Amino acid sequence: MRKIQLSERPNWRDHAREVGFTFADMHGEPYWDESSAYVFSLRQIEDDLEDPATELHGMCSEAAGRIVESEELMQRMGIPEAHRDLVAQSWRARDPEIYGRFDLAYDGTGPAKLLEYNADTPTSLYESASFQWQWFEDQLAAGVLPEGCDQFNGIHEALVARFAEVFEPNSDLHFTAVGGNPEDYGTVEAMGWAAREAGMGAHYCDLDKIGLSEDGHFLDDESRIMGVLFKLYPWEDLLRDDYANHIAGSGCLFLEPAWKALLSNKALLPVLWQMFEGHPNLLPAFFEADIGSALASGGMAPAGIAKPFGRARTQLEAGHVTKPIFSREGASVVIHENGAVLESASNTDYAEHPRIIQAYAPLPECDGFRPVIGAWIVGEHCAGIGIREDRSRITQDLSRFKPHFIQD
Structure with a gap:
């Protein structure tokens, strides 16, 4: 893995505005930064990132199965007692999952180390799945990238396939996020785009406009019943919300499902270590x-x-x-x-x-920045990566997003 300087695409900011990527610059600093890119070998991608991320997801699923059988672990996870049955029943019913993102420390030599699992509401989806791929195609066509290179990015295609696998054609899905947040909306729209391409109906409603019918169904802002709801609103907050008491009887299938509250939680990390002590990808x-x-x-x-x-x-x-x-x-x-x-x-x-x-697993330093690898899981398999970097050792909300490509 190495970082190289590259020419930026002419007028890429105009293109970003055209496609609704309005947060490419934030607070006077670049968020999307294509003045350089990270380069990987195919072996690094397949052996050090893709396969380990897929294996880690399987290990996390095993951990979820152990946690739901333990009141002590449910308590240590911070799952409210009133809703532990909701979480456990969601797992036992195998309510379907769509996506997640592992954050990995990786310096190119491996093994990658798991820092945390964003299993419930991971953002940077649009940048990873779409804008990064457009960058790759544009730079390849312009001759900036060498012929024969590639990008580890089948995220959008995997999402389309996952929606088609889980839901019948023409199913109506609802999507929600806190209104007025362009980054959250970008993630929700990326999911809705994949659902529509899979033949689903995709309806958006701001989170604060969701209502409750007299018979306990969740309703969108046009009074339509929500049978399936993708919510970019974390379970740790939702389970403490007044609406949590209505979830079990609502007849609504949530995406991500309630059992993902066990994996999008740093308390997962000591459980994983207890179960898989010494695993090369765990700290x-x-x-x-x-x-x-x-x-x-x-x-x-x-x-x-x-x-x-x-x-x-x-x-x-x-x-x-x-x-x-x-x-x-x-x-x-x-x-x-x-x-x-x-x-x-x-x-x-x-x-x-x-x-x-x-x-502590220090992130590598590249030209004064420290990258963290986001390995995207769709269904049960790793489908691509995104990279964010920061001058800080702690990746934060305004850390830059960097594109990548594969060259052997």
Whole structure:
């Protein structure tokens, strides 16, 4: 993996405006940045990213099966007691999933390390699936990219196939997000576009315009019953919303399903480590409540985790990251190295939540920026990647999106 400088496409910003990519620049800084790109070999893509991401997804599904059978783990996941049956029943019914995104630390030599799984409401979908592919085709046609190169990007096609697999033709699907957020709308529209291409009806409604009928059905802003709803609204918030009490009796199938609340949660990371300790794509991870004092004082962890903690102790003491179980865009994340704080997020919105401790895997540095690989899962398989980079060690909401291509 390497980063190279490239000529930008003439008038690409005009094209971005034409297709509704209105957040390509944000707050005076570029969000989409094609002044350079990352280059991978086919082996790196297939062996180090695609196959491991697919395997990680299977491991996460196994973890979901264990969590729903454990009241203790449900509690540690922060699932409200009143809605644990909803989550468990969603898993047992195998309510269908559509997509997710693993964030991976990878320097080109492997193995890639899982930082977290955005399994419920991952954004940057439009940039990854569509605008990045248009960049590739344009630059290939212009001779900026060499003949014979490729891009790991079958995301849109996989989404179309997934919708067609899950739903009957002409099914009506609804899509919702918080109104007035261009980035969220871009993700929702990318999903709706795939659904329409799969032969579905796709109807959008702002989140705050969703109503409830007298008989308990969710209604859109035209009073149509929502039988299937893709919501770009995280389960950790929805399960604490007044509307949560109406979900079970609404007859509405949610995308992503309620069981994804178990995977879009940093508490998944210590569960994965407990189940698959030593897996090459995992970092040692524990609940802070279990090892925080032991790590700080040099003491022993509780008996149940003393051995795995002991095996990981040297690595954790050299560097670890504390993350709230609910956190987005790097908020309230703190990196520790050799007993001191190396870097902490300026956004502390999630600081009140319980935390996990994960071994620190530094992102590689390329021209002053640190890239994180977003590996997109559609259904059960990895279908492409997107890359975001930041000068900070913590990837944040305004981190830049960078295109990539494959060249052997």
